[in-house]
Amino acid sequence: MDMTTKLTAAAERLFDRHGYMATGMDRLTEAAGMSSRTLYKNAGSKAALMARVLTERDRRFMARVEVRTVDALFAALEDWVRVEGCRGCLFLRSRAETGGDTPEIAEAVAAHKEAFHRRIGEVVATDLGREDPALAEQVLVLFEGATHAAVYRGAQTVSAAKAAAAILVARARS
Amino acid sequence: MDMTTKLTAAAERLFDRHGYMATGMDRLTEAAGMSSRTLYKNAGSKAALMARVLTERDRRFMARVEVRTVDALFAALEDWVRVEGCRGCLFLRSRAETGGDTPEIAEAVAAHKEAFHRRIGEVVATDLGREDPALAEQVLVLFEGATHAAVYRGAQTVSAAKAAAAILVARARS
DNA sequence: TGCAATGTAAAACGATCGTTTTACATAAGT
DNA sequence: ACTTATGTAAAACGATCGTTTTACATTGCA
Structure with a gap:
């Protein structure tokens, strides 16, 4: 190492x-x-180190959400919180801590969130057989919500989000 | 003043x-x-000041979510982000910044999140005519998700969450 | 008139911040 | 054997941290 x-x-x-x-x-x-x-x-520098941490974390995270279904997406989140714990989104937290005033950090966060948003759209499109930006936004909200609610409610929020997403996807399919 | x-x-x-x-x-x-x-x-002290800020914010926030329906809950969040902006949840952020190591802050956050969780349960129960902890957890996740996704996706996340919640509530009703 | 109370302005406290530098050790390559 | 690279240990940098203190002004009430 x-x-x-x-x-x-x-x-x-x-x-x-x-x-x-x-x-x-x-x-x-x-x-x-x-x-x-x-x-x-x-x-x-400290800021550059944090930026590198975020870039590396983005790599690791995005590798975990290379999936084809919304269900698998939340299963991946279940794995993630089991391995990494429930302390919220490090990207949003970094941005908030620095008020967005540290360019290297703000850029790493923006890049991650853009990639994350794009990935959700892809997963929804693959699962549904067509694009559905409105559903994708809802899935993104559920994902983000499970991540942050887990801080004080525990990992059960992820299964709650998964169940909710399943209902929304099923409804969009019919 | x-x-x-x-x-x-x-x-x-x-x-x-x-x-x-x-x-x-x-x-x-x-x-x-x-x-x-x-x-x-x-x-x-600085920590005591932050604790007071959180207590005051809790008061203001909880007053805004004194509602009877899930729909009104997300309408209240729409108002909140219009007035207060989209910078995520100050309670979770404070806790994360201090690593939970500042008792006065950790306690204020815990108290708020407990009250918030209870309120969601009440709103869901009132709207539905019966208690439904699983639905309440999903609504909580949607609320938290809208709050945090709004940081980079804007206020549209709140309407997305509102629409998703309406579907989940309607489904639980029938 | 005089005594508290309540405020400001500003210096000082020791600690810690992120960062750089000085001085020295080790190991590999030609 | 001599250079170059890469590392450590530790002191020092000036700045800033949260907090306290000193010295002085203002105001309202007895």
Whole structure:
């Protein structure tokens, strides 16, 4: 495991658990097991590190939602929260924490959310056999809602969203 | 307008727009138009101020969702985002920013989310004529999802959630 | 008139922030 | 054997953090 991977993984963990602003660089160097000199040589800055964390997380997330049905989409979310926990969307949280004023972060978030939105549209279209932007928007809302409600309601929100989506898709099909 | 009200209002605005951690006390004193001495005499600490902001916001929010139907619930959310904007849920954001490690904040968030969950259950029960916890969970997910998806998709997510909820309620009724 | 109360302005507190630098060790490549 | 790369440990940078304090002004009530 090279230094880049180790650093990115440690940073994602700390930023996700304690927040971006609340995580100091000293804690980061300790968790990554490297000196601050090496850290900065590798990451450039704290904001750039966060941007890289988000890009890597986007890669991992988007790989998990490469599915053909809406049902599989929420099954993927069930897996995701089982593996990653329920702390809300790190992308939206990063943007909110920085007020959208850190360009590198804001861009990574925008890119992810655009890709996510496009993917939902594709999944709905594949599942339904035709495009349905209105249904796609509802599925997106359910997905986002399950993610955030899970913070205080637990993983049951994902099955609730899955069931709701199934009803909406069935209705759109007939 | 007394000092307490002015301070709480200014704090809510800054915390909401720029984040809790990113907002310094100097910016707060300037926005509230008072010296730091008066501010601390009034608020005690930054965390206590945030807790007060959340309590006040809970009061304002809960007053807006004193409704009898699921449809009116999402109409209330439409009003809310028109007035307050789309920056996600300040309660979840505060908790995430502090990693849940600030008791005063964590408690205010927990209290709000519990009250919110109970209210959704009441609205669904009133609208449906009977309790339906599963439907209530779905409505909660749609509400939370509309709130957070609106950050990058705009207020249209609220009408999408409203339409989806109407379908789910109609189905539960028959 | 004089005493509290309540406010401001501003300096100071120690701590911590993100970042850079200095000084030194190790290991690989020619 | 000498250079280059890559790392550590630790001090230092100036800035900013949340908070307290000092010194002084204003106001309302006895």
